[in-house]
Amino acid sequence: MRGGAGQEVKADVTGAFPWDAALHAAMGRLGWTPAETWAATPRELAFALGLRRGAGALNRRGLDALMERFPDEGETGWQMTA
Numbered sequence: 001m002r003g004g005a006g007q008e009v010k011a012d013v014t015g016a017f018p019w020d021a022a023l024h025a026a027m028g029r030l031g032w033t034p035a036e037t038w039a040a041t042p043r044e045l046a047f048a049l050g051l052r053r054g055a056g057a058l059n060r061r062g063l064d065a066l067m068e069r070f071p072d073e074g075e076t077g078w079q080m081t082a
Helices: 019-029 034-039 042-048 060-069
Strands: none
Touching: 019 034, 019 042
């Protein structure tokens, strides 16, 4: 992981969470406040730093699968028109 100003931050090989690197990256590289930093989960921090990638945009097949799995029950209050 790289810290601010291009500094190389060494990972802890013991398996402990790298708090120093995470705090440095969040507040130094991302410019987050302490409150924003502590409110974020390690996963959110990793996404913000570009270390993880999401599943991507939902396509039509995925939407259809969700609609089948979780159908609307009763009146939704709005209707789509073609």
